[in-house]
Every structure is written in structure tokens, then in C-alpha cells.
Amino acid sequence: MELDQLRYFLQVAVDGNFTRAAEHLGISQPALSRSIGRLEEEIGQPVFERQTRCVSLTDAGKLLQGRAKEVLSILEDTLAEIVDDGQVGRIRVGAIPTIAPFFLPGLLRRFSQDYPQATLVVQEETTEALLKACADGLVDVAILALPIQAKYLEIEELFEEELLLVLPPNHQLVSKESIELSDIDQIPFVLLGEAHCLSDNIVSFCRRQSFHPVSVERTSQMATVQELVSLDHGISMIPMMARRLDQSRRRVYRSLSGVKPTRKIVAVWNPYRFQSRLLEAFRKTLRDHVQTLSGDEPAAS
Incomplete structure (x- = not known):
């Protein structure tokens, strides 16, 4: 049994389709089919149930999937430990879409x-997908927002940031010195889609304050939320890190009076995988970067 066979098998299991798996692996579909066929001959039974447009794992395939992940993880950790000099290597960094474009560039540059000899690979995904990638050893460290549910993963709180109210510049609330939650009651909200935890943070905060935001539009990108607010489609709440990079005069940011909406940003990794000196250095740089940013926050307006 060859390691490439295991890698090919795992890719087919993820994609559920030989054609897509072959594209991801950069090989021809016939070559992939032959490799899986040889694997099944060696095992003595099929690992996939083949259907017209997709494949699914047999009981033998499900057992092999777990063992193959373990074998490849052990091999990868062993090779990483052998060559670990604290300077050369690859760090795979994950972040959710409401963090990645605002927080990662400065961190990665630093x-x-x-x-300079290290290689950084970035994966932008949802919280659920990144937690699974951390558990499977496909991501070395993920930067996420609470709340999260993760077993057997290390979670380090990095910082808490305020969510600022964002308004179009001609909105009647812009001239108010102090904006209360009661002032935005019944005003339409533009929010991210349900797959984004930021919307959960906003809705949960409002409900704790006995306030129910009226959502009229949902989108998948933070930049689209900001643009829709500029066009007077509604108001929203935006993380401080996104406001920090927004130099547009087509939007105005305000801090709510009283209890303020916030979210907590954390780093997550799998402590059962080999922790290279380079990965430790990256986490230290991450902490230093957070400290730098904490002393350089702009005013809400």
C-alpha cells in the first residue's frame, strides 16, 4: 500500500466524485481510478459504493478513512520534526471571512x-470548516470568533473588539451625541448570511438587550454590507478591525451608548499535532501583533 494511494483515497472520500478528486489532485481520472482499484484489490473489498454521479464510503472505506488520516498525520508530523529548525517550514493559517481580510495582512507581513524562509498558506472558511480542518491537521492555527464548540482543540483568547454601528452619512442619527438601542428600534438592518457567526453575535447581543433587529437584506461579504449601508438600504454593526481599514466618507461609525456589542477573537489549534518551533514563533508573532493593534484603534466616528 502506497502513501499516494491513501492520499488519493482521502481526496475521493472528501469530494464524493472521481472527476472532482482527480482535478484537485492534478492527475487524470483513469489514473485515479486505477490507483483506487489497486487499493481495493490489496484490501480485498471495495472502499467505495459507486453510483452514477457520486461515490460513498463502504464500511471498510469508513474504517480506512480514519486510519489513513492517522498514518498521514504521523508521517507529516515526523517529517516536520526532522527538519524543524525554527526558520524553514510551512504554516497553514485559517480565518473566518469577517477576520481574514482585515486582520491577516498585517500579521502575515510582520x-x-x-x-523570510517560511511559507504561509491561508485558508478562509467558515468556523465549522476551520474547526474540522484543525482537528484533521489541515490547518495549523485558525483565528475565529467566539462562541465555538471544539473538542480536543486548544483555544487562546486574543482580544475583544467592539462592534460599531455603521450609518449612511445623511442618516438622522448621525447628529445625535449619544445613540441608544432604542434609537435604532425598527430601523432595517443589513446583515451577513446565516453561515457567518458575526450575524449571530449581533442578533444575540440585541436579544440580550430585549431588542430584535429587523433584517431586510443578507449578503455574504462584509464589503457588501458596508456598501448597502452607504446606499441607505439600512444600518448594521461592523467589527472595529473592519472600521480601522475603512477610509470612505460614505459611511459613519458610531459607538452605542451603554452596554456595547462586542465579539471575542481567539486562536485555535490542535495540541495533539507536532508543534514546530516555527509554529510557536508564529503564535508569538500573533500575540505581538494583537498588542500592537490594541494601542492603535481609531475613534468610532
């Missing part, structure tokens, strides 16, 4: 300056 780390690359200190460790």
Missing part, C-alpha cells in the same frame, strides 16, 4: 519579515 511574520514574513521576521521569517
Whole structure:
């Protein structure tokens, strides 16, 4: 049994389709089919149930999937430990879409300056997908927002940031010195789609304050939320890190009076995988970067 056979098998299991798996692996579909066929001959039974447009794992395939992940993880950790010099290597960083474009560029630039021989690979995904990637060893460290549910993963709180009210510049609330939650009652909200935890943070905060935001539009990108607010489609709440990079005069940011909406940003990793000196250095750079940003926050307006 060859390692490539295991890698090919796992890719087919993920994609559920030989054609897509072959594209991801960069090989021809016949070559992939032959490799899986040889694997099944060696095992003595099929690992996939083949249907017209997809495949699914047999009981033998499900057992092999778990063992194959373990074998490849052990091999990867062993190779990483052998060559670990604290300077050369690959760090796979994950972040959710409401963090990645605002927080990662400065962090990655800072780390690359200190460790020019290191390779950084970025994966932007939902919280659920990144937690699974961490558990499977496909991501070395993920930057997420609470709440999260994760077993057997290390969670380190990095910082808490305020969610600012964002308004079009001609909105009647812009001139108010102090904006209360009662002032935005019944005003339409533009929110991210349900797959994004930021919307959950906003809705949960409002409900705790006995306030129910009226959502009229949902979108998949933070930039689209900001643009829709600029066009007077509604109001929204935006993380401080996104406001920090927004230089547009077509939007106005305000801090709510009283109890303020916030979210907590955390780093997550799998402590059961090999922790290279380079990964430790990246986490230290991450903490230093957070400290730098904490002393450089703009005013809400």
C-alpha cells in the first residue's frame, strides 16, 4: 500500500466524485481510478459504493478513512520534526471571512519579515470548516470568533473588539451625541448570511438587550454590507478591525451608548499535532501583533 494511494483515497472520500478528486489532485481520472482499484484489490473489498454521479464510503472505506488520516498525520508530523529548525517550514493559517481580510495582512507581513524562509498558506472558511480542518491537521492555527464548540482543540483568547454601528452619512442619527438601542428600534438592518457567526453575535447581543433587529437584506461579504449601508438600504454593526481599514466618507461609525456589542477573537489549534518551533514563533508573532493593534484603534466616528 502506497502513501499516494491513501492520499488519493482521502481526496475521493472528501469530494464524493472521481472527476472532482482527480482535478484537485492534478492527475487524470483513469489514473485515479486505477490507483483506487489497486487499493481495493490489496484490501480485498471495495472502499467505495459507486453510483452514477457520486461515490460513498463502504464500511471498510469508513474504517480506512480514519486510519489513513492517522498514518498521514504521523508521517507529516515526523517529517516536520526532522527538519524543524525554527526558520524553514510551512504554516497553514485559517480565518473566518469577517477576520481574514482585515486582520491577516498585517500579521502575515510582520511574520514574513521576521521569517523570510517560511511559507504561509491561508485558508478562509467558515468556523465549522476551520474547526474540522484543525482537528484533521489541515490547518495549523485558525483565528475565529467566539462562541465555538471544539473538542480536543486548544483555544487562546486574543482580544475583544467592539462592534460599531455603521450609518449612511445623511442618516438622522448621525447628529445625535449619544445613540441608544432604542434609537435604532425598527430601523432595517443589513446583515451577513446565516453561515457567518458575526450575524449571530449581533442578533444575540440585541436579544440580550430585549431588542430584535429587523433584517431586510443578507449578503455574504462584509464589503457588501458596508456598501448597502452607504446606499441607505439600512444600518448594521461592523467589527472595529473592519472600521480601522475603512477610509470612505460614505459611511459613519458610531459607538452605542451603554452596554456595547462586542465579539471575542481567539486562536485555535490542535495540541495533539507536532508543534514546530516555527509554529510557536508564529503564535508569538500573533500575540505581538494583537498588542500592537490594541494601542492603535481609531475613534468610532
